Amino acid sequence: MAAVAADAPTRGQALRQLLRRRTVLIGILILLVIATAAILAPWIAPFPPNRLSIVNRLKPPSATYWFGTDEFGRDGFTRTLYAGRLSLLVGICVVVFACVVGITLGLVAGFFRRLDTPIARIIDAMMAFPDILLAIALVAALGPSLATVIVALGIVYAPRLARVVRASTLVIRELPYVEAARALGVPTWRIMTRHVLRNLVSPILVQGTFIFAYAMLAEAGLSFLGVGVSPEIPTWGTMIAAGRQYVGQADWMTLFPGIAIVLSVLSLQLVGDGLRDLLDPRLRKDL
Amino acid sequence: MSAAADDAILRVENLQTWFELGSRVAKSVDDVSFTVGRGRTVAVVGESGSGKSVTSLSIMRLLAPPGRIVGGRILYRTATGEEIDLARLPESRMRGVRGREIAMIFQEPMTSLNPLYTVGDQVMEMIRLHEPVSAGEARARARRMLELVEIPAAERRLDDYPHQMSGGMRQRAMIALALACNPRVLIADEPTTALDVTIQAQVLDLLRRLQAELGMSIIFVTHNLGVVAEIAHEVVVMYAGRVVEAAAVNDLFDRQRHPYTKGLLACIPRPGMRRDEVDGQVRLTPIPGTVPSVTALPTGCSFAPRCPLAVAKCEEPPPLIPAAPGHLSRCWRHEDV
Numbered sequence: 374m375a376a377v378a379a380d381a382p383t384r385g386q387a388l389r390q391l392l393r394r395r396t397v398l399i400g401i402l403i404l405l406v407i408a409t410a411a412i413l414a415p416w417i418a419p420f421p422p423n424r425l426s427i428v429n430r431l432k433p434p435s436a437t438y439w440f441g442t443d444e445f446g447r448d449g450f451t452r453t454l455y456a457g458r459l460s461l462l463v464g465i466c467v468v469v470f471a472c473v474v475g476i477t478l479g480l481v482a483g484f485f486r487r488l489d490t491p492i493a494r495i496i497d498a499m500m501a502f503p504d505i506l507l508a509i510a511l512v513a514a515l516g517p518s519l520a521t522v523i524v525a526l527g528i529v530y531a532p533r534l535a536r537v538v539r540a541s542t543l544v545i546r547e548l549p550y551v552e553a554a555r556a557l558g559v560p561t562w563r564i565m566t567r568h569v570l571r572n573l574v575s576p577i578l579v580q581g582t583f584i585f586a587y588a589m590l591a592e593a594g595l596s597f598l599g600v601g602v603s604p605e606i607p608t609w610g611t612m613i614a615a616g617r618q619y620v621g622q623a624d625w626m627t628l629f630p631g632i633a634i635v636l637s638v639l640s641l642q643l644v645g646d647g648l649r650d651l652l653d654p655r656l657r658k659d660l
Numbered sequence: 661m662s663a664a665a666d667d668a669i670l671r672v673e674n675l676q677t678w679f680e681l682g683s684r685v686a687k688s689v690d691d692v693s694f695t696v697g698r699g700r701t702v703a704v705v706g707e708s709g710s711g712k713s714v715t716s717l718s719i720m721r722l723l724a725p726p727g728r729i730v731g732g733r734i735l736y737r738t739a740t741g742e743e744i745d746l747a748r749l750p751e752s753r754m755r756g757v758r759g760r761e762i763a764m765i766f767q768e769p770m771t772s773l774n775p776l777y778t779v780g781d782q783v784m785e786m787i788r789l790h791e792p793v794s795a796g797e798a799r800a801r802a803r804r805m806l807e808l809v810e811i812p813a814a815e816r817r818l819d820d821y822p823h824q825m826s827g828g829m830r831q832r833a834m835i836a837l838a839l840a841c842n843p844r845v846l847i848a849d850e851p852t853t854a855l856d857v858t859i860q861a862q863v864l865d866l867l868r869r870l871q872a873e874l875g876m877s878i879i880f881v882t883h884n885l886g887v888v889a890e891i892a893h894e895v896v897v898m899y900a901g902r903v904v905e906a907a908a909v910n911d912l913f914d915r916q917r918h919p920y921t922k923g924l925l926a927c928i929p930r931p932g933m934r935r936d937e938v939d940g941q942v943r944l945t946p947i948p949g950t951v952p953s954v955t956a957l958p959t960g961c962s963f964a965p966r967c968p969l970a971v972a973k974c975e976e977p978p979p980l981i982p983a984a985p986g987h988l989s990r991c992w993r994h995e996d997v
Binding site: 548 | 720722725755756757758759760763764765766768771772773774775776777785786789790834837838841847
């Protein structure tokens with residue numbers, strides 16, 4: 374890591390290198406569009422999200438209803454925008470939750486030999502469960518709500534981060550400058566945060582981006598299966614779940630939220646791949 | 661050792677540091693004693709695996725498991741005159757000793773500084789960790805520290821990252837970092853080994869000057885007897901985890917009382933060495949064989965298998981005895997060396 378950091382590009386250079394890649398640029402642009410649309414939903418949406426209009430139920434996309442209407446005549450475009458707010462919020466909250474739990478566990482496991490084995494085994498056990506299955510079990514145990522979904526997904530994805538952080542901590546802990554810091558009386562918690570965590574920013578950034586994407590996908594999956602947030606709250610998952618019954622007569626109900634999921638997950642993955650290539654010197658190619 | 665007991669700042673007494681690996685026990689440091697006087701430099705000399713680094717890590721209590729101090733005392737005399745045993749000090753109090761009372765610098769100047777922070781940041785961290793001073797004051801003191809270790813343009817260098825500095829400069833920065841809180845003892849573990857010879861000489865000069873100015877004691881760990889002659893007052897020669905010879909530096913270079921020390925000196929090229937009669941080349945005399953593994957030491961003298969003077973008596977472990985006033989040797993035949 375020491376040698377790596379020494380020839381790592383500065384922040385400005387890194388950003389420029391990142392943007393020079395077409396796939397990353399496209400990913401960032403899509404993400405920006407989706408995020409802006411979601412944040413500005415109350416101002417740019419043509420209708421209130423819950424306005425019912427029974428005469429206009431199941432209307433195909435038109436000049437008035439860009440994404441068509443659902444079984445209650447609610448505007449698909451409006452609801453897709455509003456759903457984006459929640460889906461992105463869930464993604465962000467899951468990343469934050471997973472980071473707090475995962476980084477703490479990883480640092481503790483990597484730093485204190487005695488706690489390493491128990492924590493590492495728990496991490497392995499949790500990673501052995503399929504993501505969705507574990508999430509369903511957790512939501513079932515905690516009771517369905519938006520907060521529960523965030524906590525459940527956070528618990529599901531925390532081990533991924535913990536594993537990355539633990540592995541890197543084990544390496545960094547043995548580096549001469551960490552030993553030198555200890556020899557000069559720097560307390561352990563300070564070594565952990567200032568010397569070890571600072572070194573882990575890049576792998577955490579990369580993992581965080583991927584977890585964001587997985588979390589959005591998983592939230593949609595949970596909502597689709599009916600164990601996520603309650604159906605009247607618009608998320609892309611609940612919209613697809615509602616549209617499933619009408620997929621023969623009104624495929625736009627599933628199509629547009631589906632596209633939204635695909636685009637946001639795709640863009641996050643593109644950005645994550647780009648970050649990983651840039652920050653991992655073994656994969657970094659001169660472009 | 662010439663340092664009188666009351667003038668001693670650090671006394672290592674019968675230190676035993678073992679690494680227990682399953683059923684095998686590596687006695688990396690076994691029954692090591694020496695005294696460091698106030699303002700004196702003690703050189704701990706030995707080959708790789710002689711236990712010299714483990715000794716210094718034991719004093720700092722920085723041993724990684726399974727390494728463990730199993731016996732002996734490390735008596736440190738604080739500024740108030742109280743004597744504390746570092747071997748038994750709780751970790752919480754030990755943290756206050758590291759950096760503030762005893763500081764340590766390492767061999768690798770390239771990697772002993774965190775590449776992610778500027779040198780100034782790191783020196784300031786040290787100062788603020790141990791003393792409640794403002795950021796501005798810490799910066800001013802960091803600058804003075806860099807000036808003290810003769811880093812030119814100190815103010816500008818504060819904002820340099822370690823990779824922007826040369827090896828010699830980094831070792832100076834490392835020394836500044838170690839001395840930031842005025843420790844009374846500096847343990848230098850091969851601080852010049854990774855540097856080229858001219859820079860080595862500069863760093864040694866610097867350490868000597870700092871010692872004269874700050875009055876600190878230095879434990880200088882090295883395998884290089886040439887460096888020892890430059891800097892040390894007293895020398896402790898270690899072999900396979902034990903002290904084999906200890907004396908004032910002049911006594912030791914005048915007359916060695918242990919065949920191992922003699923062998924080490926014979927490995928160093930000197931001007932005016934005898935040339936070979938056949939091809940006119942200077943020949944150095946190596947010590948045959950290698951250091952025995954500390955998990956499988958010979959029952960008698962651990963140097964006997966490599967010793968040109970070995971006799972039957974050497975099957976018995978020799979004690980560390982005064983071979984001359986102030987000159988200890990662990991050899992049955994110290995008079996014949």
